[in-house]
Amino acid sequence: MKKYRCTICGAEFEVADGEKPVCPECLMEGDVLELIEDTPAAKQETAAPAADPAALHRISYGLFVVTAQENGKDNGCITNTVAQVTSEPVQISLTVNKANLTHDMILRTGKFSVSVLSQAADFALIQRFGFQSGRDTDKFAGFADCARGADGLLCVTRGTNAVLSAEVTGIVNLGTHSQFFGRVTDMRVLNDTPAATYDYYLKNIKATPKKIGTTPEGQTVWRCVICGYEYVGDTLPEDFICPLCKHPASDFEKVTS
Numbered sequence: 001m002k003k004y005r006c007t008i009c010g011a012e013f014e015v016a017d018g019e020k021p022v023c024p025e026c027l028m029e030g031d032v033l034e035l036i037e038d039t040p041a042a043k044q045e046t047a048a049p050a051a052d053p054a055a056l057h058r059i060s061y062g063l064f065v066v067t068a069q070e071n072g073k074d075n076g077c078i079t080n081t082v083a084q085v086t087s088e089p090v091q092i093s094l095t096v097n098k099a100n101l102t103h104d105m106i107l108r109t110g111k112f113s114v115s116v117l118s119q120a121a122d123f124a125l126i127q128r129f130g131f132q133s134g135r136d137t138d139k140f141a142g143f144a145d146c147a148r149g150a151d152g153l154l155c156v157t158r159g160t161n162a163v164l165s166a167e168v169t170g171i172v173n174l175g176t177h178s179q180f181f182g183r184v185t186d187m188r189v190l191n192d193t194p195a196a197t198y199d200y201y202l203k204n205i206k207a208t209p210k211k212i213g214t215t216p217e218g219q220t221v222w223r224c225v226i227c228g229y230e231y232v233g234d235t236l237p238e239d240f241i242c243p244l245c246k247h248p249a250s251d252f253e254k255v256t257s
């Protein structure tokens with residue numbers, strides 16, 4: 001598309017690429033028409049819709065242990081969904097799967113604590129809080145690397161670099177998940193070790209599973225690219241949900257040797 005100004009009458013008008021410009025007001029043509037804008041055709045084309053889930057893995061996330069306490073029971077889970085949303089007052093958001101015990105505890109108590117994972121975090125810490133549910137186990141049993149904050153909640157002090165406490169100010173129902181918004185009531189830095197991004201976790205902390213193509217019985221193995229859980233079966237059901245991290249079948253890849 002090209003835009004012209006007529007130097008005779010002052011009219012401005014647009015002409016499609018390849019068409020001859022003629023002033024719509026005074027019908028003048030040629031040099032008296034001044035080209036004032038030339039938008040390349042490529043910029044006008046609308047891209048065809050695409051649905052490549054790998055694009056989601058290019059988004060940067062942090063990693064956190066989110067904790068809560070209810071009726072004297074402490075619990076927490078790994079999330080990659082904490083973000084600051086406002087400055088005055090300081091508020092953060094957090095998205096948690098409704099299947100997680102931590103979700104229900106936050107919903108009922110209106111409080112949560114965020115321990116920011118650093119590059120010093122090890123896989124055992126991720127396993128403890130991210131690969132099992134507090135519904136079946138006491139995740140803090142025998143775990144010494146924690147302290148109780150001013151909010152009364154336990155936070156993790158090893159493999160972390162900061163801790164924030166929040167009181168829930170709003171909840172958005174997202175179907176499978178709830179998004180909590182919380183006003184920060186306490187925030188402190190523990191050390192200067194860089195924070196672990198989700199990408200850092202995948203490349204440096206997550207245990208690399210051995211490469212196997214099929215089981216000795218010849219069945220196909222599918223692996224969750226998020227947490228490493230392996231599903232054995234020739235076909236992965238379309239509606240399969242990872243029992244560990246609750247990600248869908250689209251986050252599984254066929255393991256090849």
Ligand SMILES: Cc1cc2nc3c(=O)[nH]c(=O)nc-3n(C[C@H](O)[C@H](O)[C@H](O)COP(=O)(O)O)c2cc1C
Nearest residue numbers: 077078079080081096097100101102130132133134
């Ligand atoms: C790397 C990683 C990231 C995760 N991110 C999230 C998340 O953002 N939201 C969520 O609800 N669960 C997430 N999970 C899954 C929970 O941590 C996991 O389901 C946990 O066992 C729930 O424990 P709970 O039932 O005691 O709350 C993640 C797990 C891992 C390993």
